[in-house]
Amino acid sequence: MYIFWENVWKFPRFLISVCVGFFLTAAYPFFQLSKNKKMLYLILFIFSLLSGIFYTILKSMLGYS
Template sequence: MITFWKNVFRYPKFFVTTLIGLILIILSPFIYFFKESKNKFIVIFLFILFFSIIIILLNQIIEF
């Protein structure tokens, strides 16, 4: 029974490390493009556009 609880307490740590790894893998191409000075404005514009579309869609769904 002790090994059961030991395994149960290890799952949150596994989940957090897996989630951080996934975020780093997804963001690594954007970080590469952000390092080049000519692409900074395009990347910043795309991030702002993406988050503004998400905010508009969520506001329409919730109907504020």
Template sequence: MNNFWKNIKKFPLFIIAVFIGFFLTTIEPFFKLLRNRKKKIIIPTIIATIILIIYNTLRLMLAIT
């Protein structure tokens, strides 16, 4: 029974490690793209456009003026 509770205590750390690994793996290609000067301008523009589209979609869906 002691072993069970030790494993339960480790589970939150495991979940945090999985999320951190997922985000690092997902974001790593963007850092490689940022090494090129021309792409330093394109990537923030794409990210800003995506955020703007999501913002406008949510604003219209929720009828926020």
């Protein structure tokens, strides 16, 4: 029974490391593109634009004015 609880205790750390690894792997091409100054500005512009759109949509969906 001790081994079972030890494995249950390890699962959240494993899940967090898998999620962080997924996002770092998915973001790696953007890190490579950000080495170029023009591409960095483009990435930041697109990210801010998407964040603004997401904020506006959530604000409308939740009924905040």
